[in-house]
Amino acid sequence: MERTFVMIKPDGVQRGLIGEIITRMERRGLKIIGMKMVYVTEELARRHYAVHEGKPFFPGLIDYITSGPVVAMVVEGPQAIRVVRDMVGATDPLKAAAGTIRGDYGLDIGRNLIHASDGEDTARFEIDLWFGREGIITWKRDVDRWILEKVE
Ligand code: IDP
Ligand code: MG
Numbered sequence: 001m002e003r004t005f006v007m008i009k010p011d012g013v014q015r016g017l018i019g020e021i022i023t024r025m026e027r028r029g030l031k032i033i034g035m036k037m038v039y040v041t042e043e044l045a046r047r048h049y050a051v052h053e054g055k056p057f058f059p060g061l062i063d064y065i066t067s068g069p070v071v072a073m074v075v076e077g078p079q080a081i082r083v084v085r086d087m088v089g090a091t092d093p094l095k096a097a098a099g100t101i102r103g104d105y106g107l108d109i110g111r112n113l114i115h116a117s118d119g120e121d122t123a124r125f126e127i128d129l130w131f132g133r134e135g136i137i138t139w140k141r142d143v144d145r146w147i148l149e150k151v152e
Contacts, residue, residue, distance in 0.1 A: 005126035007115040010068035029147040034074030
């Protein structure tokens with residue numbers, strides 16, 4: 001079982017797409033084990049996007065991510081990191097495949113609706129940054145046996 005960090009960015013929240021996006025993940029069978037609405041501070045934004053510091057789009061990215069509330073989540077499932085990245089689609093919505101979240105709802109790389117961790121180390125770092133240990137809810141989901149052949 002793998003955990004990944006997902007964030008519905010301010011444009012997703014403003015456009016009323018929180019439900020659409022969460023519904024896709026629920027329908028896939030992914031399990032939400034952490035969720036909160038957050039006004040991202042500049043400090044959190046800079047830490048979250050530290051790897052992009054110095055790039056030309058960095059100042060705009062910090063403005064964007066701090067421009068309104070976001071919905072932050074921890075999502076669990078088999079190969080959840082890759083599965084969610086595949087559902088999210090390419091960084092530039094103009095290049096994202098139809099059927100992906102960015103490919104279905106976006107048109108601009110600077111307004112691409114959603115963030116998802118891109119690997120195991122990033123997922124660990126981001127879950128810790130946004131939720132710590134207390135923020136994670138471990139709960140038993142009764143429907144799991146209809147989604148996964150083998151449930152622990
Ligand atoms: P990702 O979100 O698909 O992992 P990254 O390359 O990690 O994409 O970039 C992080 C975020 O920075 C993107 O989701 C997007 O919001 C923003 N971004 C990346 N490249 C550009 C750009 O060229 N112009 C504007 N914003 C960008
Ligand atoms: Mg990234």
